[in-house]
Amino acid sequence: MIRVKHLHKQFGETSILKDISTDFQQGKTNLIIGGSGSGKTVFLKCLLGLYSPDGGQIYYADRLLSDMDNNARKQLRQKIGMVFQGGALFDSMTVEENVMFPLRMFTDMSHQEMLHQVNEVLSRVNLNEANKKFPSEISGGMQKRVAIARAIVNNPRYLFCDEPNSGLDPKTAMVIDNLIMEITQEYNMTTIINTHDMNSVMEIGQNIVFLEHGCVAWEGDSTTIFNAEKQEVLDFVYSSNLFKKIRDIQRQK
Amino acid sequence: MKHFREIGAYFLMLGQVFRRPTKGSVLRELIFKEVEELILNSLGIVVFISFFVGGVVSIQTALNIDSPLIPDLLVGFATRQSVILEFAPTFISIVMAGKIGSFITSSIGSMRVTEQIDALEVMGINSLNYLVFPKIIALLFYPFVIGIAMFLGIFGGWVATVYGGFSSSAAFIEGIQSKFIPFHLVYAFIKSFVFAFILATVPSFKGYYMTGGALEVGKASTTAFVWTSVIIILANYVITILLLS
Numbered sequence: 495m496i497r498v499k500h501l502h503k504q505f506g507e508t509s510i511l512k513d514i515s516t517d518f519q520q521g522k523t524n525l526i527i528g529g530s531g532s533g534k535t536v537f538l539k540c541l542l543g544l545y546s547p548d549g550g551q552i553y554y555a556d557r558l559l560s561d562m563d564n565n566a567r568k569q570l571r572q573k574i575g576m577v578f579q580g581g582a583l584f585d586s587m588t589v590e591e592n593v594m595f596p597l598r599m600f601t602d603m604s605h606q607e608m609l610h611q612v613n614e615v616l617s618r619v620n621l622n623e624a625n626k627k628f629p630s631e632i633s634g635g636m637q638k639r640v641a642i643a644r645a646i647v648n649n650p651r652y653l654f655c656d657e658p659n660s661g662l663d664p665k666t667a668m669v670i671d672n673l674i675m676e677i678t679q680e681y682n683m684t685t686i687i688n689t690h691d692m693n694s695v696m697e698i699g700q701n702i703v704f705l706e707h708g709c710v711a712w713e714g715d716s717t718t719i720f721n722a723e724k725q726e727v728l729d730f731v732y733s734s735n736l737f738k739k740i741r742d743i744q745r746q747k
Numbered sequence: 748m749k750h751f752r753e754i755g756a757y758f759l760m761l762g763q764v765f766r767r768p769t770k771g772s773v774l775r776e777l778i779f780k781e782v783e784e785l786i787l788n789s790l791g792i793v794v795f796i797s798f799f800v801g802g803v804v805s806i807q808t809a810l811n812i813d814s815p816l817i818p819d820l821l822v823g824f825a826t827r828q829s830v831i832l833e834f835a836p837t838f839i840s841i842v843m844a845g846k847i848g849s850f851i852t853s854s855i856g857s858m859r860v861t862e863q864i865d866a867l868e869v870m871g872i873n874s875l876n877y878l879v880f881p882k883i884i885a886l887l888f889y890p891f892v893i894g895i896a897m898f899l900g901i902f903g904g905w906v907a908t909v910y911g912g913f914s915s916s917a918a919f920i921e922g923i924q925s926k927f928i929p930f931h932l933v934y935a936f937i938k939s940f941v942f943a944f945i946l947a948t949v950p951s952f953k954g955y956y957m958t959g960g961a962l963e964v965g966k967a968s969t970t971a972f973v974w975t976s977v978i979i980i981l982a983n984y985v986i987t988i989l990l991l992s
């Protein structure tokens with residue numbers, strides 16, 4: 495579990511995150527939603543310790559992140575998988591080498607064992623034809639899937655995904671969503687996902703945090719979100735024409 | 748003020764580079780790759796420049812001393828002195844600041860802007876050690892490059908002198924051998940080591956701490972070249988005062 499208390503982060507004079515308190519549950523897919531520029535990525539990077547917060551506390555299973563020394567942080571980070579919004583693949587390495595990288599760094603597996611594991615996760619993200627290609631030679635959606643494979647290859651305890659399925663076709667997006675939920679339950683991970691995709695919200699929204707103006711404007715899950723009392727949340731949900739139409743049809747009945 | 752802060756940040760970075768080392772087997776591979784990219788891939792240009800600039804140095808010396816009172820062996824002597832003392836260690840290093848330096852800055856800088864460095868950090872890897880330490884080790888071979896430049900510079904001088912008809916081969920070789928002070932070689936190689944360290948770390952610093960996008964990566968490579976050359980020239984000055992005067 496990850497617990498956040500009164501998190502505050504500013505760049506220069508502008509406060510991006512003002513006062514955020516929430517819990518992210520273990521074994522569940524926790525979603526952070528909100529409009530573009532609402533601070534989702536900044537929030538995630540604070541949780542990871544890539545940005546140091548200007549106030550508040552972050553606890554990983556009751557251990558305060560800011561109290562951890564270098565060694566403890568290193569230990570923790572080896573248990574973290576992260577999918578960056580842009581993929582952040584190492585462009586000097588092939589797809590296979592990218593996915594193998596965490597294994598090479600932190601395990602004593604033989605090359606055969608690593609290769610086996612790499613191929614297994616690559617097939618889980620539906621990507622078996624690109625092992626020897628470089629990131630610049632594959633499509634954006636494929637890069638995303640490689641990034642996901644790299645994040646989960648070493649069975650992390652904590653999984654962070656910054657818009658894992660932006661740039662994917664709806665069918666692959668669904669596969670990825672389901673994969674993330676599956677492994678979250680299978681390995682009892684704490685998974686946090688940034689998204690503004692309503693399909694993901696419906697599919698895997700077991701715990702949803704809605705960010706607006708640097709605050710948590712609403713919390714709930716995929717069933718309660720459609721009846722949320724906050725107008726901003728409803729605006730967000732019904733910004734898609736499809737959902738608007740469904741709502742109208744339901745109202746006519 | 749800004750420069751003082753940068754100098755401080757530079758030394759803090761060096762502290763991080765030597766801490767929390769990367770796993771040995773991975774590190775070894777990284778070092779091999781850097782040796783190839785920084786050292787082996789630079790040899791071509793070094794060979795080319797050394798040979799021809801060595802030739803020009805000797806031709807100019809020969810042209811300026813057509814007085815019969817000055818012995819012919821001066822051409823070889825002057826070529827040797829300028830190649831060993833300045834041309835090979837310093838001039839080549841400035842060229843390398845352009846070649847190796849901008850390569851290092853742009854490769855680390857583009858890793859910064861595409862969040863690859865963040866990805867390393869998130870995995871619990873000391874990204875400074877991972878990225879910079881192998882470059883420093885690889886550039887321990889840099890004095891070999893300078894050695895090659897010295898040899899080829901003098902060889903280029905010999906070719907230009909003899910085939911240009913400025914003096915005889917025997918006189919040139921006698922010039923090379925006359926009044927040789929071994930400490931000059933020591934001085935040149937000490938310089939090379941210092942320049943190698945500057946070449947590895949200053950462009951890394953500029954790339955690692957850059958912000959922005961692809962455009963800024965280009966700008967950072969240019970400033971890295973300027974700063975690396977300036978620091979090399981200053982270090983050259985200081986080392987020369989300390990060792991030769």
Ligand SMILES: Nc1ncnc2c1ncn2[C@@H]1O[C@H](COP(=O)(O)OP(=O)(O)OP(=O)(O)O)[C@@H](O)[C@H]1O
Nearest residue numbers: 505510528529530531532533534535536537579690
């Ligand atoms: N390093 C930074 N320095 C200054 N401001 C920043 C920095 N990173 C983000 N911001 C600002 O913080 C705000 C939130 O950015 P963030 O990237 O978290 O948005 P987001 O919710 O992830 O949006 P999107 O859905 O488009 O990815 C933006 O206004 C942005 O300009």
Ligand SMILES: [Mg+2]
Nearest residue numbers: 534535579656
């Ligand atoms: Mg974002």
